Amino acid sequence: MDFLDRLDIDVSLKILTYLEDPSDLVRVSSVSQSWRNFVIANGLWKQLCLRMFPQLSRVAHVIGLNKCRATEPVEAGSSYSKEWESLERNDRAYALLARACTSFIVRDCISEAIVASSTDNYPVESIDNTLVALRHLYWSSKGQSNPEVPERLTYKLADDFCVITEINISPFQAYFQTGEPIYSAKAVRFRMGHPKGPADVGNYLLGDLSPGSADEKFIWTYTSQEFPMAQESGLQKFKLPEPVLCVGGILQIELLGRVQRQETDGLFYTCVSYVQVMGRLLSPTFGVEILEPSGKFVLEIKNNTLVEFQPQPSIPSADQLQGRLRDLQHLVYIGNILQGNVAVDMDEFELGEEEEENLL
Structure with a gap:
Protein backbone atom coordinates (compact mmCIF):
# COMPACT_ATOMS: atom_id res chain seq x y z
CA MET A 1 0.00 0.00 0.00
CA PHE A 104 31.01 20.57 2.30
CA ILE A 105 34.34 20.68 4.15
CA VAL A 106 34.49 22.82 7.30
CA ARG A 107 37.31 25.37 6.97
CA ASP A 108 38.44 28.80 8.12
CA CYS A 109 36.13 31.30 6.39
CA ILE A 110 37.85 34.63 7.14
CA SER A 111 39.04 36.58 4.11
CA GLU A 112 40.21 39.89 5.56
CA ALA A 113 39.91 42.23 8.53
CA ILE A 114 37.78 45.33 7.96
CA VAL A 115 37.92 47.54 11.05
CA ALA A 116 38.23 47.57 14.84
CA SER A 117 36.18 49.87 17.06
CA SER A 118 39.48 51.22 18.47
CA THR A 119 43.21 50.53 18.12
CA ASP A 120 45.85 51.55 20.63
CA ASN A 121 48.98 51.75 18.47
CA TYR A 122 48.25 51.66 14.75
CA PRO A 123 49.55 49.83 12.71
CA VAL A 124 51.67 47.89 15.22
CA GLU A 125 48.57 46.60 17.05
CA SER A 126 46.23 46.52 14.03
CA ILE A 127 43.26 44.15 13.65
CA ASP A 128 45.15 42.66 10.68
CA ASN A 129 47.42 40.93 13.19
CA THR A 130 44.54 38.71 14.33
CA LEU A 131 44.64 36.83 11.02
CA VAL A 132 48.11 35.39 11.71
CA ALA A 133 48.66 32.71 14.36
CA LEU A 134 51.87 34.15 15.84
CA ARG A 135 52.08 34.95 19.55
CA HIS A 136 54.08 38.14 18.86
CA LEU A 137 51.28 39.69 16.79
CA TYR A 138 48.05 41.01 18.32
CA TRP A 139 45.36 43.67 18.19
CA SER A 140 44.93 45.98 21.17
CA SER A 141 42.05 48.28 22.01
CA LYS A 142 42.55 51.75 23.42
CA GLY A 143 42.69 51.93 27.19
CA GLN A 144 39.55 52.72 29.19
CA SER A 145 39.01 53.60 32.84
CA ASN A 146 35.58 51.91 32.68
CA PRO A 147 36.01 48.10 32.37
CA GLU A 148 32.51 47.72 30.88
CA VAL A 149 33.30 49.57 27.62
CA PRO A 150 32.93 47.00 24.77
CA GLU A 151 35.02 46.58 21.62
CA ARG A 152 34.10 45.30 18.15
CA LEU A 153 36.17 43.53 15.50
CA THR A 154 34.62 43.35 12.01
CA TYR A 155 35.71 40.90 9.31
CA LYS A 156 34.93 40.06 5.69
CA LEU A 157 34.32 36.37 5.08
CA ALA A 158 35.67 34.49 2.07
CA ASP A 159 32.16 34.10 0.61
CA ASP A 160 28.97 36.17 0.66
CA PHE A 161 27.03 32.97 1.26
CA CYS A 162 28.34 30.54 3.89
CA VAL A 163 27.38 28.45 6.91
CA ILE A 164 29.18 29.37 10.14
CA THR A 165 29.46 26.76 12.89
CA GLU A 166 31.95 28.20 15.41
CA ILE A 167 34.26 31.15 16.09
CA ASN A 168 37.61 30.61 17.80
CA ILE A 169 39.47 33.42 19.59
CA SER A 170 42.84 33.55 21.29
CA PRO A 171 43.27 36.43 23.80
CA PHE A 172 46.71 38.01 23.87
CA GLN A 173 49.13 37.29 26.70
CA ALA A 174 51.58 40.19 27.18
CA TYR A 175 54.73 38.12 27.69
CA PHE A 176 56.83 41.33 27.79
CA GLN A 177 54.95 42.79 30.79
CA THR A 178 55.48 41.92 34.44
CA GLY A 179 53.47 38.84 35.36
CA GLU A 180 52.62 38.14 31.68
CA PRO A 181 48.97 39.29 32.02
CA ILE A 182 46.23 38.05 29.66
CA TYR A 183 44.02 40.77 28.14
CA SER A 184 40.83 38.79 27.49
CA ALA A 185 37.26 40.07 27.48
CA LYS A 186 34.64 38.97 30.01
CA ALA A 187 32.34 37.66 27.28
CA VAL A 188 31.90 37.59 23.50
CA ARG A 189 28.94 37.88 21.16
CA PHE A 190 28.76 37.44 17.38
CA ARG A 191 26.82 39.27 14.69
CA MET A 192 26.47 38.46 10.99
CA GLY A 193 25.06 40.51 8.16
CA HIS A 194 25.76 42.47 5.01
CA PRO A 195 26.64 46.01 3.84
CA LYS A 196 23.70 48.40 3.53
CA GLY A 197 24.40 49.13 -0.12
CA PRO A 198 26.91 48.86 -2.99
CA ALA A 199 28.63 52.09 -1.93
CA ASP A 200 29.32 50.65 1.50
CA VAL A 201 30.84 47.55 -0.11
CA GLY A 202 33.26 49.77 -2.00
CA ASN A 203 34.11 51.75 1.14
CA TYR A 204 35.22 48.80 3.20
CA LEU A 205 37.09 47.16 0.31
CA LEU A 206 39.07 50.37 -0.11
CA GLY A 207 39.65 50.62 3.63
CA ASP A 208 37.66 53.87 3.77
CA LEU A 209 35.76 52.96 6.91
CA SER A 210 36.31 54.68 10.23
CA PRO A 211 35.75 52.74 13.47
CA GLY A 212 32.84 54.96 14.46
CA SER A 213 30.97 54.51 11.17
CA ALA A 214 31.28 50.72 10.93
CA ASP A 215 27.94 49.90 12.54
CA GLU A 216 26.20 52.46 10.33
CA LYS A 217 27.39 50.68 7.17
CA PHE A 218 26.14 47.17 7.92
CA ILE A 219 22.80 45.48 8.55
CA TRP A 220 22.97 42.68 11.10
CA THR A 221 20.60 39.79 10.44
CA TYR A 222 21.86 37.47 13.19
CA THR A 223 23.03 38.09 16.77
CA SER A 224 24.23 35.23 18.95
CA GLN A 225 23.92 34.72 22.66
CA GLU A 226 26.71 35.90 24.95
CA PHE A 227 29.51 33.40 25.58
CA PRO A 228 31.71 33.73 28.69
CA MET A 229 35.40 34.10 27.90
CA ALA A 230 38.13 32.51 30.03
CA GLN A 231 41.22 34.36 31.23
CA GLU A 232 43.39 32.02 29.17
CA SER A 233 45.81 32.65 26.31
CA GLY A 234 45.02 29.53 24.27
CA LEU A 235 42.55 29.29 21.39
CA GLN A 236 39.06 29.34 22.90
CA LYS A 237 36.28 27.72 20.85
CA PHE A 238 32.76 29.18 20.78
CA LYS A 239 30.43 26.73 19.04
CA LEU A 240 27.12 28.24 17.92
CA PRO A 241 23.99 26.42 19.20
CA GLU A 242 22.95 25.86 15.58
CA PRO A 243 24.84 26.47 12.31
CA VAL A 244 24.06 29.96 10.99
CA LEU A 245 23.62 30.89 7.33
CA CYS A 246 25.49 34.16 6.79
CA VAL A 247 24.10 36.09 3.82
CA GLY A 248 26.33 39.03 2.92
CA GLY A 249 29.68 37.80 4.22
CA ILE A 250 30.21 40.17 7.19
CA LEU A 251 30.97 38.94 10.71
CA GLN A 252 31.48 41.06 13.81
CA ILE A 253 32.92 39.96 17.15
CA GLU A 254 31.71 41.94 20.16
CA LEU A 255 34.12 41.82 23.09
CA LEU A 256 32.06 42.60 26.17
CA GLY A 257 33.78 43.86 29.30
CA ARG A 258 37.46 44.09 30.23
CA VAL A 259 39.40 42.08 32.79
CA GLN A 260 43.01 43.23 32.77
CA ARG A 261 44.31 46.63 33.85
CA GLN A 262 47.70 47.74 32.44
CA GLU A 263 50.19 48.51 35.18
CA THR A 264 51.84 51.52 33.46
CA ASP A 265 48.71 53.67 32.95
CA GLY A 266 46.05 52.01 35.14
CA LEU A 267 43.64 51.61 32.18
CA PHE A 268 41.74 48.50 31.08
CA TYR A 269 42.56 46.96 27.67
CA THR A 270 41.26 44.12 25.51
CA CYS A 271 43.77 42.36 23.23
CA VAL A 272 43.28 39.52 20.74
CA SER A 273 46.05 37.43 19.25
CA TYR A 274 44.18 35.28 16.72
CA VAL A 275 40.67 34.85 15.28
CA GLN A 276 39.36 31.88 13.32
CA VAL A 277 35.84 31.51 11.85
CA MET A 278 34.92 27.92 10.98
CA GLY A 279 32.22 27.03 8.48
CA ARG A 280 31.32 25.94 4.95
CA LEU A 281 31.69 28.17 1.88
CA LEU A 282 28.82 27.68 -0.58
CA SER A 283 30.26 29.11 -3.79
CA PRO A 284 30.71 28.42 -6.67
CA THR A 285 27.55 26.29 -6.54
CA PHE A 286 25.49 29.15 -5.08
CA GLY A 287 25.37 32.92 -5.22
CA VAL A 288 23.21 35.59 -3.60
CA GLU A 289 22.03 39.06 -4.53
CA ILE A 290 20.70 41.21 -1.70
CA LEU A 291 17.68 43.33 -2.56
CA GLU A 292 17.63 46.69 -0.82
CA PRO A 293 15.90 48.21 1.06
CA SER A 294 13.79 45.12 1.80
CA GLY A 295 16.77 43.03 2.98
CA LYS A 296 15.48 40.02 1.03
CA PHE A 297 17.82 38.22 -1.32
CA VAL A 298 17.83 36.22 -4.54
CA LEU A 299 19.21 32.68 -4.29
CA GLU A 300 21.11 31.83 -7.46
CA ILE A 301 22.10 28.35 -8.57
CA LYS A 302 25.31 28.69 -10.56
CA ASN A 303 26.02 24.99 -10.94
CA ASN A 304 23.60 22.05 -10.97
CA THR A 305 26.12 19.84 -9.18
CA LEU A 306 27.82 20.30 -5.84
CA VAL A 307 31.11 22.09 -6.47
CA GLU A 308 33.11 23.23 -3.44
CA PHE A 309 34.95 26.50 -3.07
CA GLN A 310 38.70 25.97 -3.36
CA PRO A 311 40.50 28.90 -1.72
CA GLN A 312 43.99 29.78 -2.88
CA PRO A 313 45.65 31.14 0.27
CA SER A 314 48.37 33.68 -0.15
CA ILE A 315 51.05 32.34 2.19
CA PRO A 316 53.90 34.81 2.81
CA SER A 317 57.44 33.52 2.48
CA ALA A 318 59.75 33.15 5.47
CA ASP A 319 61.74 36.19 4.27
CA GLN A 320 58.55 38.29 4.08
CA LEU A 321 57.51 37.23 7.58
CA GLN A 322 60.94 37.96 8.99
CA GLY A 323 60.88 41.39 7.31
CA ARG A 324 57.46 42.16 8.77
CA LEU A 325 58.59 41.10 12.24
CA ARG A 326 61.72 43.27 11.97
CA ASP A 327 59.51 46.27 11.13
CA LEU A 328 57.28 45.45 14.09
CA GLN A 329 60.32 45.19 16.36
CA HIS A 330 61.35 48.76 15.60
CA LEU A 331 57.80 50.12 15.91
CA VAL A 332 57.15 48.37 19.23
CA TYR A 333 60.54 49.46 20.57
CA ILE A 334 59.95 53.11 19.65
CA GLY A 335 56.37 53.01 20.95
CA ASN A 336 57.44 51.64 24.32
CA ILE A 337 60.16 54.26 24.71
CA LEU A 338 57.70 57.09 23.94
CA GLN A 339 55.10 55.72 26.36
CA GLY A 340 57.58 54.89 29.13
CA ASN A 341 56.63 51.21 29.09
CA VAL A 342 58.91 48.33 29.99
CA ALA A 343 61.58 47.92 27.31
CA VAL A 344 61.06 45.03 24.90
CA ASP A 345 63.70 42.34 24.51
CA MET A 346 64.29 42.10 20.76
CA ASP A 347 65.30 38.45 21.06
CA GLU A 348 61.66 37.64 21.98
CA PHE A 349 60.62 38.46 18.42
CA GLU A 350 62.75 35.87 16.67
CA LEU A 351 60.83 33.03 15.01
CA GLY A 352 61.59 29.60 16.42
CA GLU A 353 62.32 26.61 14.18
CA GLU A 354 58.90 25.08 14.87
CA GLU A 355 57.06 28.32 14.02
CA GLU A 356 59.04 28.65 10.77
CA GLU A 357 58.17 25.07 9.77
CA ASN A 358 54.46 25.68 10.50
CA LEU A 359 54.44 28.83 8.42
CA LEU A 360 56.17 27.16 5.49
Whole structure:
Protein backbone atom coordinates (compact mmCIF):
# COMPACT_ATOMS: atom_id res chain seq x y z
CA MET A 1 0.00 0.00 0.00
CA ASP A 2 1.24 3.47 -0.88
CA PHE A 3 0.29 5.58 2.15
CA LEU A 4 0.70 8.80 0.16
CA ASP A 5 -2.28 7.67 -1.94
CA ARG A 6 -4.35 6.53 1.05
CA LEU A 7 -3.74 9.26 3.62
CA ASP A 8 -4.81 12.86 3.69
CA ILE A 9 -2.16 15.24 2.27
CA ASP A 10 -1.75 17.04 5.61
CA VAL A 11 -1.11 13.74 7.40
CA SER A 12 1.43 12.65 4.77
CA LEU A 13 3.21 16.01 5.07
CA LYS A 14 3.27 15.67 8.85
CA ILE A 15 4.96 12.29 8.54
CA LEU A 16 7.56 13.39 6.00
CA THR A 17 8.48 16.59 7.86
CA TYR A 18 9.89 14.40 10.63
CA LEU A 19 12.78 13.66 8.26
CA GLU A 20 15.69 15.88 9.28
CA ASP A 21 18.57 14.30 7.36
CA PRO A 22 18.86 15.43 3.70
CA SER A 23 19.88 11.89 2.70
CA ASP A 24 16.49 10.61 3.95
CA LEU A 25 14.62 13.06 1.74
CA VAL A 26 16.80 11.98 -1.22
CA ARG A 27 15.64 8.41 -0.61
CA VAL A 28 12.00 9.50 -0.42
CA SER A 29 12.32 11.28 -3.77
CA SER A 30 13.78 8.09 -5.27
CA VAL A 31 10.97 5.72 -4.25
CA SER A 32 8.76 6.43 -7.25
CA GLN A 33 7.70 9.16 -9.65
CA SER A 34 4.58 9.89 -7.60
CA TRP A 35 6.63 10.30 -4.42
CA ARG A 36 9.06 12.56 -6.28
CA ASN A 37 6.17 14.70 -7.51
CA PHE A 38 4.78 14.86 -3.96
CA VAL A 39 8.11 16.18 -2.66
CA ILE A 40 8.27 18.80 -5.41
CA ALA A 41 4.62 19.91 -5.22
CA ASN A 42 4.76 20.43 -1.45
CA GLY A 43 8.19 22.06 -1.30
CA LEU A 44 9.60 19.54 1.19
CA TRP A 45 13.20 20.48 0.44
CA LYS A 46 12.44 24.14 1.10
CA GLN A 47 10.68 23.26 4.37
CA LEU A 48 13.70 21.21 5.45
CA CYS A 49 16.09 24.08 4.67
CA LEU A 50 13.92 26.58 6.55
CA ARG A 51 14.02 24.35 9.61
CA MET A 52 17.81 24.15 9.29
CA PHE A 53 18.30 27.87 8.57
CA PRO A 54 15.52 30.35 9.44
CA GLN A 55 17.57 33.02 7.58
CA LEU A 56 16.22 31.50 4.32
CA SER A 57 12.83 33.07 5.04
CA ARG A 58 14.33 36.17 3.41
CA VAL A 59 14.66 34.47 -0.01
CA ALA A 60 12.64 36.52 -2.51
CA HIS A 61 12.97 34.00 -5.34
CA VAL A 62 15.31 31.42 -6.84
CA ILE A 63 17.06 31.68 -10.18
CA GLY A 64 19.30 29.09 -11.76
CA LEU A 65 20.33 26.95 -14.67
CA ASN A 66 17.27 25.79 -16.59
CA LYS A 67 18.12 22.10 -16.72
CA CYS A 68 15.17 20.64 -14.86
CA ARG A 69 13.23 17.99 -16.78
CA ALA A 70 9.46 18.35 -16.49
CA THR A 71 8.07 15.30 -14.70
CA GLU A 72 4.39 16.25 -14.91
CA PRO A 73 2.48 15.77 -18.18
CA VAL A 74 1.35 19.34 -18.77
CA GLU A 75 0.33 21.38 -21.75
CA ALA A 76 3.25 23.40 -23.13
CA GLY A 77 2.98 27.11 -22.46
CA SER A 78 0.20 26.77 -19.86
CA SER A 79 0.30 28.62 -16.55
CA TYR A 80 0.43 25.26 -14.78
CA SER A 81 3.53 24.36 -16.77
CA LYS A 82 5.29 27.54 -15.63
CA GLU A 83 4.22 26.95 -12.05
CA TRP A 84 5.56 23.40 -12.15
CA GLU A 85 8.83 24.62 -13.65
CA SER A 86 9.19 27.05 -10.74
CA LEU A 87 8.46 24.28 -8.24
CA GLU A 88 11.09 22.04 -9.83
CA ARG A 89 13.65 24.84 -9.79
CA ASN A 90 13.01 25.46 -6.10
CA ASP A 91 13.17 21.73 -5.39
CA ARG A 92 16.55 21.45 -7.12
CA ALA A 93 17.92 24.57 -5.43
CA TYR A 94 16.95 23.67 -1.88
CA ALA A 95 17.99 20.03 -2.32
CA LEU A 96 21.46 21.15 -3.42
CA LEU A 97 21.62 23.69 -0.60
CA ALA A 98 20.67 21.22 2.13
CA ARG A 99 23.26 18.73 0.94
CA ALA A 100 25.99 21.37 0.58
CA CYS A 101 25.34 22.73 4.07
CA THR A 102 25.89 19.30 5.59
CA SER A 103 28.57 17.81 3.34
CA PHE A 104 31.01 20.57 2.30
CA ILE A 105 34.34 20.68 4.15
CA VAL A 106 34.49 22.82 7.30
CA ARG A 107 37.31 25.37 6.97
CA ASP A 108 38.44 28.80 8.12
CA CYS A 109 36.13 31.30 6.39
CA ILE A 110 37.85 34.63 7.14
CA SER A 111 39.04 36.58 4.11
CA GLU A 112 40.21 39.89 5.56
CA ALA A 113 39.91 42.23 8.53
CA ILE A 114 37.78 45.33 7.96
CA VAL A 115 37.92 47.54 11.05
CA ALA A 116 38.23 47.57 14.84
CA SER A 117 36.18 49.87 17.06
CA SER A 118 39.48 51.22 18.47
CA THR A 119 43.21 50.53 18.12
CA ASP A 120 45.85 51.55 20.63
CA ASN A 121 48.98 51.75 18.47
CA TYR A 122 48.25 51.66 14.75
CA PRO A 123 49.55 49.83 12.71
CA VAL A 124 51.67 47.89 15.22
CA GLU A 125 48.57 46.60 17.05
CA SER A 126 46.23 46.52 14.03
CA ILE A 127 43.26 44.15 13.65
CA ASP A 128 45.15 42.66 10.68
CA ASN A 129 47.42 40.93 13.19
CA THR A 130 44.54 38.71 14.33
CA LEU A 131 44.64 36.83 11.02
CA VAL A 132 48.11 35.39 11.71
CA ALA A 133 48.66 32.71 14.36
CA LEU A 134 51.87 34.15 15.84
CA ARG A 135 52.08 34.95 19.55
CA HIS A 136 54.08 38.14 18.86
CA LEU A 137 51.28 39.69 16.79
CA TYR A 138 48.05 41.01 18.32
CA TRP A 139 45.36 43.67 18.19
CA SER A 140 44.93 45.98 21.17
CA SER A 141 42.05 48.28 22.01
CA LYS A 142 42.55 51.75 23.42
CA GLY A 143 42.69 51.93 27.19
CA GLN A 144 39.55 52.72 29.19
CA SER A 145 39.01 53.60 32.84
CA ASN A 146 35.58 51.91 32.68
CA PRO A 147 36.01 48.10 32.37
CA GLU A 148 32.51 47.72 30.88
CA VAL A 149 33.30 49.57 27.62
CA PRO A 150 32.93 47.00 24.77
CA GLU A 151 35.02 46.58 21.62
CA ARG A 152 34.10 45.30 18.15
CA LEU A 153 36.17 43.53 15.50
CA THR A 154 34.62 43.35 12.01
CA TYR A 155 35.71 40.90 9.31
CA LYS A 156 34.93 40.06 5.69
CA LEU A 157 34.32 36.37 5.08
CA ALA A 158 35.67 34.49 2.07
CA ASP A 159 32.16 34.10 0.61
CA ASP A 160 28.97 36.17 0.66
CA PHE A 161 27.03 32.97 1.26
CA CYS A 162 28.34 30.54 3.89
CA VAL A 163 27.38 28.45 6.91
CA ILE A 164 29.18 29.37 10.14
CA THR A 165 29.46 26.76 12.89
CA GLU A 166 31.95 28.20 15.41
CA ILE A 167 34.26 31.15 16.09
CA ASN A 168 37.61 30.61 17.80
CA ILE A 169 39.47 33.42 19.59
CA SER A 170 42.84 33.55 21.29
CA PRO A 171 43.27 36.43 23.80
CA PHE A 172 46.71 38.01 23.87
CA GLN A 173 49.13 37.29 26.70
CA ALA A 174 51.58 40.19 27.18
CA TYR A 175 54.73 38.12 27.69
CA PHE A 176 56.83 41.33 27.79
CA GLN A 177 54.95 42.79 30.79
CA THR A 178 55.48 41.92 34.44
CA GLY A 179 53.47 38.84 35.36
CA GLU A 180 52.62 38.14 31.68
CA PRO A 181 48.97 39.29 32.02
CA ILE A 182 46.23 38.05 29.66
CA TYR A 183 44.02 40.77 28.14
CA SER A 184 40.83 38.79 27.49
CA ALA A 185 37.26 40.07 27.48
CA LYS A 186 34.64 38.97 30.01
CA ALA A 187 32.34 37.66 27.28
CA VAL A 188 31.90 37.59 23.50
CA ARG A 189 28.94 37.88 21.16
CA PHE A 190 28.76 37.44 17.38
CA ARG A 191 26.82 39.27 14.69
CA MET A 192 26.47 38.46 10.99
CA GLY A 193 25.06 40.51 8.16
CA HIS A 194 25.76 42.47 5.01
CA PRO A 195 26.64 46.01 3.84
CA LYS A 196 23.70 48.40 3.53
CA GLY A 197 24.40 49.13 -0.12
CA PRO A 198 26.91 48.86 -2.99
CA ALA A 199 28.63 52.09 -1.93
CA ASP A 200 29.32 50.65 1.50
CA VAL A 201 30.84 47.55 -0.11
CA GLY A 202 33.26 49.77 -2.00
CA ASN A 203 34.11 51.75 1.14
CA TYR A 204 35.22 48.80 3.20
CA LEU A 205 37.09 47.16 0.31
CA LEU A 206 39.07 50.37 -0.11
CA GLY A 207 39.65 50.62 3.63
CA ASP A 208 37.66 53.87 3.77
CA LEU A 209 35.76 52.96 6.91
CA SER A 210 36.31 54.68 10.23
CA PRO A 211 35.75 52.74 13.47
CA GLY A 212 32.84 54.96 14.46
CA SER A 213 30.97 54.51 11.17
CA ALA A 214 31.28 50.72 10.93
CA ASP A 215 27.94 49.90 12.54
CA GLU A 216 26.20 52.46 10.33
CA LYS A 217 27.39 50.68 7.17
CA PHE A 218 26.14 47.17 7.92
CA ILE A 219 22.80 45.48 8.55
CA TRP A 220 22.97 42.68 11.10
CA THR A 221 20.60 39.79 10.44
CA TYR A 222 21.86 37.47 13.19
CA THR A 223 23.03 38.09 16.77
CA SER A 224 24.23 35.23 18.95
CA GLN A 225 23.92 34.72 22.66
CA GLU A 226 26.71 35.90 24.95
CA PHE A 227 29.51 33.40 25.58
CA PRO A 228 31.71 33.73 28.69
CA MET A 229 35.40 34.10 27.90
CA ALA A 230 38.13 32.51 30.03
CA GLN A 231 41.22 34.36 31.23
CA GLU A 232 43.39 32.02 29.17
CA SER A 233 45.81 32.65 26.31
CA GLY A 234 45.02 29.53 24.27
CA LEU A 235 42.55 29.29 21.39
CA GLN A 236 39.06 29.34 22.90
CA LYS A 237 36.28 27.72 20.85
CA PHE A 238 32.76 29.18 20.78
CA LYS A 239 30.43 26.73 19.04
CA LEU A 240 27.12 28.24 17.92
CA PRO A 241 23.99 26.42 19.20
CA GLU A 242 22.95 25.86 15.58
CA PRO A 243 24.84 26.47 12.31
CA VAL A 244 24.06 29.96 10.99
CA LEU A 245 23.62 30.89 7.33
CA CYS A 246 25.49 34.16 6.79
CA VAL A 247 24.10 36.09 3.82
CA GLY A 248 26.33 39.03 2.92
CA GLY A 249 29.68 37.80 4.22
CA ILE A 250 30.21 40.17 7.19
CA LEU A 251 30.97 38.94 10.71
CA GLN A 252 31.48 41.06 13.81
CA ILE A 253 32.92 39.96 17.15
CA GLU A 254 31.71 41.94 20.16
CA LEU A 255 34.12 41.82 23.09
CA LEU A 256 32.06 42.60 26.17
CA GLY A 257 33.78 43.86 29.30
CA ARG A 258 37.46 44.09 30.23
CA VAL A 259 39.40 42.08 32.79
CA GLN A 260 43.01 43.23 32.77
CA ARG A 261 44.31 46.63 33.85
CA GLN A 262 47.70 47.74 32.44
CA GLU A 263 50.19 48.51 35.18
CA THR A 264 51.84 51.52 33.46
CA ASP A 265 48.71 53.67 32.95
CA GLY A 266 46.05 52.01 35.14
CA LEU A 267 43.64 51.61 32.18
CA PHE A 268 41.74 48.50 31.08
CA TYR A 269 42.56 46.96 27.67
CA THR A 270 41.26 44.12 25.51
CA CYS A 271 43.77 42.36 23.23
CA VAL A 272 43.28 39.52 20.74
CA SER A 273 46.05 37.43 19.25
CA TYR A 274 44.18 35.28 16.72
CA VAL A 275 40.67 34.85 15.28
CA GLN A 276 39.36 31.88 13.32
CA VAL A 277 35.84 31.51 11.85
CA MET A 278 34.92 27.92 10.98
CA GLY A 279 32.22 27.03 8.48
CA ARG A 280 31.32 25.94 4.95
CA LEU A 281 31.69 28.17 1.88
CA LEU A 282 28.82 27.68 -0.58
CA SER A 283 30.26 29.11 -3.79
CA PRO A 284 30.71 28.42 -6.67
CA THR A 285 27.55 26.29 -6.54
CA PHE A 286 25.49 29.15 -5.08
CA GLY A 287 25.37 32.92 -5.22
CA VAL A 288 23.21 35.59 -3.60
CA GLU A 289 22.03 39.06 -4.53
CA ILE A 290 20.70 41.21 -1.70
CA LEU A 291 17.68 43.33 -2.56
CA GLU A 292 17.63 46.69 -0.82
CA PRO A 293 15.90 48.21 1.06
CA SER A 294 13.79 45.12 1.80
CA GLY A 295 16.77 43.03 2.98
CA LYS A 296 15.48 40.02 1.03
CA PHE A 297 17.82 38.22 -1.32
CA VAL A 298 17.83 36.22 -4.54
CA LEU A 299 19.21 32.68 -4.29
CA GLU A 300 21.11 31.83 -7.46
CA ILE A 301 22.10 28.35 -8.57
CA LYS A 302 25.31 28.69 -10.56
CA ASN A 303 26.02 24.99 -10.94
CA ASN A 304 23.60 22.05 -10.97
CA THR A 305 26.12 19.84 -9.18
CA LEU A 306 27.82 20.30 -5.84
CA VAL A 307 31.11 22.09 -6.47
CA GLU A 308 33.11 23.23 -3.44
CA PHE A 309 34.95 26.50 -3.07
CA GLN A 310 38.70 25.97 -3.36
CA PRO A 311 40.50 28.90 -1.72
CA GLN A 312 43.99 29.78 -2.88
CA PRO A 313 45.65 31.14 0.27
CA SER A 314 48.37 33.68 -0.15
CA ILE A 315 51.05 32.34 2.19
CA PRO A 316 53.90 34.81 2.81
CA SER A 317 57.44 33.52 2.48
CA ALA A 318 59.75 33.15 5.47
CA ASP A 319 61.74 36.19 4.27
CA GLN A 320 58.55 38.29 4.08
CA LEU A 321 57.51 37.23 7.58
CA GLN A 322 60.94 37.96 8.99
CA GLY A 323 60.88 41.39 7.31
CA ARG A 324 57.46 42.16 8.77
CA LEU A 325 58.59 41.10 12.24
CA ARG A 326 61.72 43.27 11.97
CA ASP A 327 59.51 46.27 11.13
CA LEU A 328 57.28 45.45 14.09
CA GLN A 329 60.32 45.19 16.36
CA HIS A 330 61.35 48.76 15.60
CA LEU A 331 57.80 50.12 15.91
CA VAL A 332 57.15 48.37 19.23
CA TYR A 333 60.54 49.46 20.57
CA ILE A 334 59.95 53.11 19.65
CA GLY A 335 56.37 53.01 20.95
CA ASN A 336 57.44 51.64 24.32
CA ILE A 337 60.16 54.26 24.71
CA LEU A 338 57.70 57.09 23.94
CA GLN A 339 55.10 55.72 26.36
CA GLY A 340 57.58 54.89 29.13
CA ASN A 341 56.63 51.21 29.09
CA VAL A 342 58.91 48.33 29.99
CA ALA A 343 61.58 47.92 27.31
CA VAL A 344 61.06 45.03 24.90
CA ASP A 345 63.70 42.34 24.51
CA MET A 346 64.29 42.10 20.76
CA ASP A 347 65.30 38.45 21.06
CA GLU A 348 61.66 37.64 21.98
CA PHE A 349 60.62 38.46 18.42
CA GLU A 350 62.75 35.87 16.67
CA LEU A 351 60.83 33.03 15.01
CA GLY A 352 61.59 29.60 16.42
CA GLU A 353 62.32 26.61 14.18
CA GLU A 354 58.90 25.08 14.87
CA GLU A 355 57.06 28.32 14.02
CA GLU A 356 59.04 28.65 10.77
CA GLU A 357 58.17 25.07 9.77
CA ASN A 358 54.46 25.68 10.50
CA LEU A 359 54.44 28.83 8.42
CA LEU A 360 56.17 27.16 5.49
